[in-house]
Amino acid sequence: MALEARDVSFSYGGAPVLQGVSLTVEPGRPIALSAPSGFGKTTLCRILAGYLQPHVGTVLVDGAPLPRRGPSPVQLIGQHPERALDPRLRMRDSLAEGVRAGKRAAAAASGEAAARQGEPSGRQGEAPGSRAENPAAQPAQTGPEGATQAELQEALQEALGIRREWLVRFPHELSGGEMQRFCIARALLARPRYLICDEISTMLDAVTQARIWNVVLCQAQEQQLGLVVVSHSAPLLQRLGAQVVDLGQLAEGR
Numbered sequence: 001m002a003l004e005a006r007d008v009s010f011s012y013g014g015a016p017v018l019q020g021v022s023l024t025v026e027p028g029r030p031i032a033l034s035a036p037s038g039f040g041k042t043t044l045c046r047i048l049a050g051y052l053q054p055h056v057g058t059v060l061v062d063g064a065p066l067p068r069r070g071p072s073p074v075q076l077i078g079q080h081p082e083r084a085l086d087p088r089l090r091m092r093d094s095l096a097e098g099v100r101a102g103k104r105a106a107a108a109a110s111g112e113a114a115a116r117q118g119e120p121s122g123r124q125g126e127a128p129g130s131r132a133e134n135p136a137a138q139p140a141q142t143g144p145e146g147a148t149q150a151e152l153q154e155a156l157q158e159a160l161g162i163r164r165e166w167l168v169r170f171p172h173e174l175s176g177g178e179m180q181r182f183c184i185a186r187a188l189l190a191r192p193r194y195l196i197c198d199e200i201s202t203m204l205d206a207v208t209q210a211r212i213w214n215v216v217l218c219q220a221q222e223q224q225l226g227l228v229v230v231s232h233s234a235p236l237l238q239r240l241g242a243q244v245v246d247l248g249q250l251a252e253g254r
């Protein structure tokens with residue numbers, strides 16, 4: 001089980017930003033990407049999450065390419081929540097995207113497990129409403145630690161301090177820190193296997209930073225997520241027990 005970048009190179013059109021970068025992320029072994037500004041940390045995060053395609057090299061999730069469709073097992077939380085949220089959606093609808101993705105991810109996981117055991121997959125022939133007709137085929141409703149999507153959403157809202165009145169607002173009616181809490185909740189509701197946190201707390205005050213990192217770390221541990229963190233906070237990286245990977249040294253030719 002690993003998220004791997006193999007010999008990845010990338011350029012935005014000019015000089016290469018990444019050259020020959022290889023990296024392996026394993027569940028339970030957090031990695032912190034370190035490099036000076038402009039060395040390609042965000043670019044690598046976006047490649048690992050499938051938002052950008054490497055010009056050379058591959059990204060593999062548990063041995064297979066990232067799925068082109070459906071919920072991604074790699075969720076990226078970035079430093080600009082306003083770019084990650086659809087301005088036309090109320091916040092409750094943005095969260096619902098995560099809830100739906102998580103249900104589909106759990107359904108796919110249960111299908112894989114059933115296939116490994118030689119059982120018919122609960123996903124076969126699945127159509128809207130089919131789960132209601134066949135409650136036995138409902139593993140999609142729960143995650144690895146057994147919480148339903150509704151329970152997880154409630155727990156995340158509580159832990160992240162998401163107020164009920166925010167749910168009916170649009171992104172532009174929230175502060176950056178408030179929006180970021182929704183991005184974190186949405187990513188975790190999608191039941192990823194790997195979580196990439198790219199400077200997610202830079203715009204937050206110290207109390208809120210501590211709060212959201214408690215949530216992220218607790219979920220990462222409970223769900224045995226592989227974690228990649230970009231942060232300039234030495235205390236945070238120490239708390240994570242993260243292996244610090246120097247992107248400057250990983251990249252050839254720097």
Ligand SMILES: Nc1ncnc2c1ncn2[C@@H]1O[C@H](COP(=O)(O)OP(=O)(O)OP(=O)(O)O)[C@@H](O)[C@H]1O
Nearest residue numbers: 012013017035036037038039040041042043044199
């Ligand atoms: N969309 C883009 N088009 C062209 N160049 C880009 C684009 N995005 C980033 N770059 C350039 O790619 C390089 C790497 O950017 P990236 O954001 O990955 O660096 P970073 O290490 O995350 O920086 P920082 O620590 O400042 O966030 C920079 O030189 C940047 O100017």
